[in-house]
Amino acid sequence: MQAGNNLYLSKINKEDFEKIYDWFKDADFLKFYDYLPPVPQEKDEVDKIFNNYEKSEEAEVFAIRLLNDSDIIGIAGYDDIVHENKVATLFIGIGNKNIHGKGYGKEALKILLDYGFNDRDFHRIQLNVLEFNHGAIALYEKAGFKKEGVFREFVLREDKRYDLYLYGLLRREWKF
Numbered sequence: 001m002q003a004g005n006n007l008y009l010s011k012i013n014k015e016d017f018e019k020i021y022d023w024f025k026d027a028d029f030l031k032f033y034d035y036l037p038p039v040p041q042e043k044d045e046v047d048k049i050f051n052n053y054e055k056s057e058e059a060e061v062f063a064i065r066l067l068n069d070s071d072i073i074g075i076a077g078y079d080d081i082v083h084e085n086k087v088a089t090l091f092i093g094i095g096n097k098n099i100h101g102k103g104y105g106k107e108a109l110k111i112l113l114d115y116g117f118n119d120r121d122f123h124r125i126q127l128n129v130l131e132f133n134h135g136a137i138a139l140y141e142k143a144g145f146k147k148e149g150v151f152r153e154f155v156l157r158e159d160k161r162y163d164l165y166l167y168g169l170l171r172r173e174w175k176f
Contacts, residue, residue, distance in 0.1 A: 004107040009062035023095035033093040086123040131163040144175040
């Protein structure tokens with residue numbers, strides 16, 4: 001996979017899992033990463049998730065790595081790939097809290113979209129994002145994603161209900 005200015009996406013290695021296990025134990029990471037309850041997960045649960053990704057023809061998952069030291073800082077990829085329709089659902093999670101706000105999510109998104117549209121020949125890339133994830137929403141909209149739907153009060157966090165937004169991007173709309 002091609003690299004950006006500061007990072008690149010690659011295969012996840014066995015050595016990466018110690019950090020991934022830490023991220024999946026972190027309720028704050030999980031709160032923004034998925035719409036499932038942000039319940040910390042044990043190693044065997046995380047292994048099961050990534051084994052399912054690896055076996056699936058409908059998913060492709062990458063490590064987000066810094067160019068300067070190859071350190072894993074997050075995970076990104078596609079799931080729910082519908083090959084016949086050339087459609088996939090994108091996800092990005094920056095697990096290293098020390099580097100939040102430095103543009104790595106934007107760079108990972110740019111690389112992932114380039115890969116999806118140019119290398120995988122997707123026609124449509126979509127994603128789900130929680131209504132309180134304002135930084136991600138701004139990033140996705142800047143990249144050209146269009147808000148296409150709302151799953152009203154879909155997510156329960158700390159006894160409060162939140163909407164889950166569905167965003168989509170067609171190849172011809174891609175701005176990066």
